[in-house]
Amino acid sequence: MTPAARIAAVIAGIVCLLLGGAVLVREAAFAVDGRVRWPASTWWAELTGDPSWTTTGIAAVATGAITVILIVLAFRQVRGGGAPEIIQFAVEDGTARLSVPALGKALRRRFQAMLPGSQVTDVAVRKDASGWSVRVEASVPVCDLGDVHAAALDAFRDDLQRIAGVDLKRLDLVVSSMRAPAKPAR
Numbered sequence: 001m002t003p004a005a006r007i008a009a010v011i012a013g014i015v016c017l018l019l020g021g022a023v024l025v026r027e028a029a030f031a032v033d034g035r036v037r038w039p040a041s042t043w044w045a046e047l048t049g050d051p052s053w054t055t056t057g058i059a060a061v062a063t064g065a066i067t068v069i070l071i072v073l074a075f076r077q078v079r080g081g082g083a084p085e086i087i088q089f090a091v092e093d094g095t096a097r098l099s100v101p102a103l104g105k106a107l108r109r110r111f112q113a114m115l116p117g118s119q120v121t122d123v124a125v126r127k128d129a130s131g132w133s134v135r136v137e138a139s140v141p142v143c144d145l146g147d148v149h150a151a152a153l154d155a156f157r158d159d160l161q162r163i164a165g166v167d168l169k170r171l172d173l174v175v176s177s178m179r180a181p182a183k184p185a186r
Helices: 003-032 042-049 053-079 101-115 145-164
Strands: 086-091 093-097 119-128 132-143 168-179
Touching: 003 053, 053 119, 086 101, 086 132, 101 119, 101 132, 101 145, 132 145, 145 168
Parallel strands: 132 168
Antiparallel strands: 086 093, 119 132
């Protein structure tokens, strides 16, 4: 989410909280004492009293635009930002850049070398608020998944730390299928 979208979402949230708070206070005042008179604003009276097509149209367009903007902002917040394509890190004489897709290919080869007979269908390297994570989707031979996960996590952590100074926080291992190991030829 871009900074401008975050600012717009925060402003919209604050405005909604203020309006909701004002309505809550007004309703509480009416509930406590039925004799309280709290006249509606003139613009509200004009809008609801004898509305014209102009005021109704303006109100509908404004409400629709605000609704669309808030839905788009909510969708962008839930979807999250795009993953970085380049990891830039410091080296002795400056900086180095590492392509995230190239790193994914290296991790794919590393996993397949660690677990012979496995076929990796997808490797995703992402960075979010909690740190770097890797998601490996693979078809593997029958094995202890806990041991495979622990070994892959240790190996990937070591590799990423050594290669790019990246601290891997999470490894998601998604097994699409498990197959019996191939029988040796006779």
